[in-house]
Amino acid sequence: MNSGARLYPWTLTQARRIMQDTERLPHALLLAGPRGLGKAEFAAYMAQVLSCDHPDRATPLSCGACQNCRLLAAGTHPDIQWVGPAEEKKTITIDQIRALAQSLYLRPYIGQRKIIVISPAEMMNINAANGLLKLLEEPPPDSLLILVSSDPMRLPATVRSRCQRIKFDQPARSEALSWLRSVEGFPGDQAEPLLDLAGGAPLRALTLQQDGFLAVRGELLGDIETLGTGNADPVSCAARWKSRGARRCLEWLHGGVIDLIKISMAPGGTMLVNSDSGERLHVLKKRLDLKQLFRFLEAVSDSTNLLDGPADELLLLEDVLIRWSRLARQK
Template sequence: MTKIYPWQNTQWQRFQKMQQQNRLPHAILLSGPKGIGLKEFAQSAAMQLLCLSHQTISNIACGICKSCRLYIAGNHPDLNYIEPEDSGKQIKIAQIRELIEYVTLKSFTGKRKIVIIEPADAMNRSTANALLKTLEEPPSQSMLFLLSNMPSKLPITIRSRCQRIDFKPAHTEADIDWLKNKLVDTKYSAEALFRLSGGGPLRALSLIEGEQLEFRIILLEDLKSMSIKSCDTVQIAANWQKLEIENILNWLMQIILDLIRLKLFCEKSHLMNLDLKEDLQDIVNSLDLVSLIRNFDFVLLKHQQSLAHMNYNTLNILEEILFYWNNPETGN
């Protein structure tokens, strides 16, 4: 069913206005931090656009018409998804060609043909170029939702042909309360999770699944032992590899940023890893500011490289980072 989260109300109203004023575009770029619910928003919008009932009052799909029933069953012939075939990889040009063909077909319910592309920034330049013509001369019934946590990665030619609906990080008391109500049986506070999530409530909620929060402690301990004695970096890199590369690099950057904050301000209330403040304080004295900044830049660079290249070697990246941690002066 439709799922508009409390922090999405303004954007939902904007979307309603576009429809009421008859100025709905053929492509909308939804952007915002991870876990802000872009996909749920696009799905609710799609369900409403496909709904066959007259919706003069409620501004949401009826949930009972033929189209809504198809949507709920998960097999609406007028709604399609484009996402990388392998997680974390690029969307293929063949997928875009299928999309182009799809939106030119007659719609089943006589309304629209809708495609949700997620993440849109997983299109490289030639894939994006393949989509360009459809954005420039869209078939009359087509509607594309492009979803991205990193819209700046999209070519300007794509961005300029989409209407944008942006979502800022959620941060109000009501947003934190929403998370509090969802948390059961966890040692982490809603505030700590919110801060770690970067303002995406759904991401904040997902952080307590699995072991990634505990993994931060391993990262911190490994960095600490590397700072005071020589270690087997190959072994550490192999151990880190157990987590997804993007997660490790994100946690590493957050940890290093917190160490920099502690160096600069000695103030703990602004830390991202608020729950690890004692452990961070413990390690910070053995580190110097310049090395920390160089290390942050280096991890950031590796993060960008891992996002840009399809065939990176995770273990190599981690070994490079660990080597650099011990020898930051090589970055001169």
């Protein structure tokens, strides 16, 4: 679960703020903000720089040479722990939080404090969150809990209110684009469409590029068009979407429907998620009714949320695509 420590240009402000006064750190931090901004990497960075014996407060980076730094680099630092969902599981359980609580009440072995990172924190089930709440109410001395979440509203309010929130926002478009173009091997002409598809989050844009998502998106958009003209079968289309990854297909569809709604409401031109496919979306929109688009958007959201549970992915996709083909063929 451990992410590599990394400080991105757009997370420097947060780092400097924390390093200004490390003596008066709260017991718990909540790193909150959209996916793809490097929050987990920031948590790893904090564990590194806060345990380091000789951090450089100006940069602000750890020395890389002290005992703490060396143990961390080897992944064997006894005072730093990562908690995430066990493999193949979708939740963080109460047993994991109990184990954590026990170790937190022991003194730090070599560092000044124990640091625990819980990521993604919204994966805690309700029992785990209640267990954590007890820890937050009576924080063990010399400890720092770092919760990482791209969906903090899924955490109980009682947990959220006991953490100091560190907010992460998308960097300015120009900063994000120039960072993407500086990544070795990143095709510069894909920076803009991918950043838009990623909702402005640079690391997410990078992942989309590495997954070859522009090509996949081309196929998904093609499917949506042919379903609308009645020239494709939603059931076999659903099987294809499943093989491409149900979640990313539904997430893309959600953005695509938002684009269609935006075009309906402000045809003049607004920022689209699929910024490079505006013309095709304009054509598609002509066959659609705005009210029904809103209803369909809700259905897509519901289906995406159901992916977290035991629901059958194929059935969810079939349902969504059958709805779509009906909707698009009505006019």
